[in-house]
Amino acid sequence: MNCESLNLNSRQFVWSSLTKAEQDALLQRPVQGTSATLNSTVSTILTAVRDQGDAAVIGYTQKFDCAQLTSLSYSAAAIARQIAKLPAKTREAIDKAYSTIRRFHEAQQPQDIRVETAPGVTCELRYAPLSAVGLYVPGGSAVLPSTALMLGVPAQLAGCPRVVLVSPPDQQGELSPALLYAAQRCGITEIYRCGGAQAVAALAYGTESIGKVNKIFGPGNSYVTAAKQAVSQDPQGAAIDMPAGPSELMVIADASANPAFVAADLLSQAEHGADSQVLLLSPSAAIIDAVGQQLERQLTTLSRASTARQALASSALIQVESLAQAVDISQRYAPEHLSVQTAEPDQLAQQLTHVGSLFLGPYTPESGGDYATGTNHVLPTYGFASSASSLGLVDFYRRYTSQKASREGLAGLASAIVELAETEGLDAHARAVTLRLEASS
Amino acid sequence: MNCESLNLNSRQFVWSSLTKAEQDALLQRPVQGTSATLNSTVSTILTAVRDQGDAAVIGYTQKFDCAQLTSLSYSAAAIARQIAKLPAKTREAIDKAYSTIRRFHEAQQPQDIRVETAPGVTCELRYAPLSAVGLYVPGGSAVLPSTALMLGVPAQLAGCPRVVLVSPPDQQGELSPALLYAAQRCGITEIYRCGGAQAVAALAYGTESIGKVNKIFGPGNSYVTAAKQAVSQDPQGAAIDMPAGPSELMVIADASANPAFVAADLLSQAEHGADSQVLLLSPSAAIIDAVGQQLERQLTTLSRASTARQALASSALIQVESLAQAVDISQRYAPEHLSVQTAEPDQLAQQLTHVGSLFLGPYTPESGGDYATGTNHVLPTYGFASSASSLGLVDFYRRYTSQKASREGLAGLASAIVELAETEGLDAHARAVTLRLEASS
Numbered sequence: 001m002n003c004e005s006l007n008l009n010s011r012q013f014v015w016s017s018l019t020k021a022e023q024d025a026l027l028q029r030p031v032q033g034t035s036a037t038l039n040s041t042v043s044t045i046l047t048a049v050r051d052q053g054d055a056a057v058i059g060y061t062q063k064f065d066c067a068q069l070t071s072l073s074y075s076a077a078a079i080a081r082q083i084a085k086l087p088a089k090t091r092e093a094i095d096k097a098y099s100t101i102r103r104f105h106e107a108q109q110p111q112d113i114r115v116e117t118a119p120g121v122t123c124e125l126r127y128a129p130l131s132a133v134g135l136y137v138p139g140g141s142a143v144l145p146s147t148a149l150m151l152g153v154p155a156q157l158a159g160c161p162r163v164v165l166v167s168p169p170d171q172q173g174e175l176s177p178a179l180l181y182a183a184q185r186c187g188i189t190e191i192y193r194c195g196g197a198q199a200v201a202a203l204a205y206g207t208e209s210i211g212k213v214n215k216i217f218g219p220g221n222s223y224v225t226a227a228k229q230a231v232s233q234d235p236q237g238a239a240i241d242m243p244a245g246p247s248e249l250m251v252i253a254d255a256s257a258n259p260a261f262v263a264a265d266l267l268s269q270a271e272h273g274a275d276s277q278v279l280l281l282s283p284s285a286a287i288i289d290a291v292g293q294q295l296e297r298q299l300t301t302l303s304r305a306s307t308a309r310q311a312l313a314s315s316a317l318i319q320v321e322s323l324a325q326a327v328d329i330s331q332r333y334a335p336e337h338l339s340v341q342t343a344e345p346d347q348l349a350q351q352l353t354h355v356g357s358l359f360l361g362p363y364t365p366e367s368g369g370d371y372a373t374g375t376n377h378v379l380p381t382y383g384f385a386s387s388a389s390s391l392g393l394v395d396f397y398r399r400y401t402s403q404k405a406s407r408e409g410l411a412g413l414a415s416a417i418v419e420l421a422e423t424e425g426l427d428a429h430a431r432a433v434t435l436r437l438e439a440s441s
Numbered sequence: 442m443n444c445e446s447l448n449l450n451s452r453q454f455v456w457s458s459l460t461k462a463e464q465d466a467l468l469q470r471p472v473q474g475t476s477a478t479l480n481s482t483v484s485t486i487l488t489a490v491r492d493q494g495d496a497a498v499i500g501y502t503q504k505f506d507c508a509q510l511t512s513l514s515y516s517a518a519a520i521a522r523q524i525a526k527l528p529a530k531t532r533e534a535i536d537k538a539y540s541t542i543r544r545f546h547e548a549q550q551p552q553d554i555r556v557e558t559a560p561g562v563t564c565e566l567r568y569a570p571l572s573a574v575g576l577y578v579p580g581g582s583a584v585l586p587s588t589a590l591m592l593g594v595p596a597q598l599a600g601c602p603r604v605v606l607v608s609p610p611d612q613q614g615e616l617s618p619a620l621l622y623a624a625q626r627c628g629i630t631e632i633y634r635c636g637g638a639q640a641v642a643a644l645a646y647g648t649e650s651i652g653k654v655n656k657i658f659g660p661g662n663s664y665v666t667a668a669k670q671a672v673s674q675d676p677q678g679a680a681i682d683m684p685a686g687p688s689e690l691m692v693i694a695d696a697s698a699n700p701a702f703v704a705a706d707l708l709s710q711a712e713h714g715a716d717s718q719v720l721l722l723s724p725s726a727a728i729i730d731a732v733g734q735q736l737e738r739q740l741t742t743l744s745r746a747s748t749a750r751q752a753l754a755s756s757a758l759i760q761v762e763s764l765a766q767a768v769d770i771s772q773r774y775a776p777e778h779l780s781v782q783t784a785e786p787d788q789l790a791q792q793l794t795h796v797g798s799l800f801l802g803p804y805t806p807e808s809g810g811d812y813a814t815g816t817n818h819v820l821p822t823y824g825f826a827s828s829a830s831s832l833g834l835v836d837f838y839r840r841y842t843s844q845k846a847s848r849e850g851l852a853g854l855a856s857a858i859v860e861l862a863e864t865e866g867l868d869a870h871a872r873a874v875t876l877r878l879e880a881s882s
Contacts, residue, residue, distance in 0.1 A: 032676075104558050142865065146865065229674065261877055268873045303866075358842070363850065364846045371854075374556065400797060400830065402798065402801060405804045417808055428708040
């Protein structure tokens with residue numbers, strides 16, 4: 001495909017003029033390649049790490065990241081040396097983001113619940129921080145301090161006893177100063193220089209130097225995603241935060257929207273990767289035209305224009321009949337990011353529940369949520385926003401229950417328990433009650 | 442195996458006298474057979490239901506449940522006819538259980554959160570009930586009204602717009618009066634007579650008569666479990682409540698415990714199935730002996746003694762050095778049900794966080810929680826209690842976030858967003874901010 005020749009006009013549609021099949025096709029996500037080859041590579045890596053531990057992880061790090069390490073761990077001195085290189089400006093930006101993210105997640109602290117459900121019977125819902133969590137931060141050529149904050153802040157606030165961060169090193173075997181500073185702000189000291197499926201395997205199963213964790217958080221490439229999925233299916237493995245897919249943005253805009261703002265948002269999503277999907281829904285033909293023109297204009301000065309153009313090739317600017325129709329389409333698509341640039345965004349937002357995160361009004365660009373408004377940028381993609389939740393503080397806790405009955409409490413429930421146990425044909429269940437009451441009567 | 446000849450004495454161990462490998466083996470769960478045959482059968486069923494819809498579900502219901510149906514749906518008149526058969530005693534038991542379960546889950550109602558994270562920047566955490574949920578209740582020969590309550594009460598309290606219940610019919614094509622009454626109490630009117638992998642497929646993908654749901658809840662046999670796992674991996678499928686495995690109980694008892702109570706609890710777990718696992722941890726050799734004797738005595742009058750004996754064959758009564766050691770072992774094993782029958786159960790419970798549900802003190806049999814204390818009996822098994830949560834009201838909601846910035850709010854965050862976007866090499870992210878501020882300055 002010659003990316004430069006893409007005609008964005010060809011991506012403009014009128015929803016009501018499409019057949020049902022064409023509508024379905026337009027909202028179809030790009031198919032994700034979980035090829036047999038990929039799964040087999042990941043399976044080989046998982047087995048190698050389980051069998052050979054650190055040696056396998058170090059070997060794959062050499063093979064995939066071109067870094068020659070003698071140890072996966074990262075000394076406090078080496079970390080301090082790297083952090084010292086960080087410009088003050090970046091440090092301040094991380095501090096600012098840390099403070100807003102912390103403020104929003106702090107408010108999510110869960111509370112234990114205690115209820116007397118019947119006289120003498122008390123039930124509790126309790127929260128405990130996960131004992132050991134693994135935070136995966138993509139790296140290598142990319143530097144993603146923001147992801148370290150999005151995972152590290154809630155882990156810190158939950159008070160997880162063990163917080164482990166892994167990230168693939170650069171060819172010199174180093175992690176970026178920005179990443180390390182973000183980790184330091186979150187109080188993370190257990191850091192390993194590895195990434196990919198091998199890092200996921202190390203977190204899930206443990207190696208000589210990396211202790212096993214209970215749950216793995218964070219985004220990654222298709223190998224990381226496949227490895228996370230595999231270990232989450234294995235009772236000996238680890239839980240994971242959520243299913244993953246490429247990033248996506250939907251914008252709902254009415255005639256009051258600023259086309260330059262809308263186009264800037266669509267491009268900020270499109271530059272993420274060729275598989276990013278961006279969709280605009282508007283009842284205004286004029287807005288759709290104007291956004292199309294703005295896209296062309298803004299693309300000309302974008303460093304990642306080629307990537308953005310590829311993403312735009314499978315995206316769409318859709319003219320709808322009404323904002324109500326836009327709501328219906330959005331609920332069906334369930335976008336990761338949904339920007340609402342209409343005259344009354346708060347009102348419309350009440351009906352928009354199948355989303356990862358909402359961005360309301362003209363001055364709330366999606367990139368604000370990526371970094372610094374305070375919401376978490378780890379969000380359900382690929383339609384999972386109709387069932388999965390956005391990452392939050394409670395994901396770093398486990399919920400469990402507890403109950404305690406007095407003799408009188410048990411006596412009050414006895415007839416119900418015995419009757420239901422007998423209905424279900426479970427004698428011993430009934431007897432665990434009757435025997436107690438007989439013994440103490 | 443001749444079950445009747447099992448010598449329970451052979452299942453008594455002294456923890457400190459075991460090697461590390463023997464200790465590991467003792468806490469090993471029975472291996473679950475997700476054989477290639479099972480997976481291939483489930484895969485065939487999923488494909489058939491996707492391709493042929495109702496016809497496939499009806500066909501499998503005839504094949505596996507020996508019920509000949511012309512329609513999967515269940516008319517209000519037919520349901521009322523069945524419910525009329527229910528004895529008043531069972532109805533009252535269901536009413537009692539409904540009220541305690543409702544009371545405990547009502548207290549779990551989540552609250553939206555709104556925080557000003559920086560001047561002019563407001564972030565929200567919002568909860569919306571899942572749009573459509575599928576409740577799977579095992580059936581056929583077994584009658585499980587309690588599971589209908591455990592799934593139906595939170596679905597009702599969350600206010601999910603669509604609640605669908607499926608359960609395999611008996612050979613006459615009927616569901617049990619107790620199940621239907623429990624469903625009616627929970628306000629469920631959309632009921633289909635199907636079970637197994639075919640019911641999971643119908644819920645996940647939809648058929649002519651059964652509309653697709655977003656999330657599937659409830660326990661089932663190995664086919665149901667495999668089908669749930671498969672559809673949860675498919676972006677076109679549905680989310681599921683939690684990973685599943687056979688039921689299990691651990692009891693921690695000290696010298697103050699009543700051996701008859703402890704044995705009754707162990708047996709109530711053992712009668713569930715041959716693959717159930719029961720473990721007793723006690724620092725008292727006398728208690729272990731006495732529980733062993735009580736097990737033998739109580740087994741003689743149990744209708745499901747043969748099943749219970751099979752389960753006991755892979756279970757263990759373990760003498761520990763101290764309650765502290767019992768806590769360590771329990772945290773490592775992460776039992777679904779944990780009964781604490783010690784002099785100070787509340788104190789010990791503070792340290793016991795890797796559990797599905799805790800049962801504290803002598804008058805809180807595990808069977809109480811199965812039916813009527815108010816806690817949910819859908820719990821993480823098979824070691825997943827170190828990472829997964831017990832089923833609760835919030836599992837019937839989605840959490841998502843929202844943010845809104847004023848122009849001034851965005852201006853206050855701008856330097857941080859732009860700096861981080863540039864650090865991460867994402868131009869368009871920065872420009873979505875600068876362009877807005879330039880346009881309106």
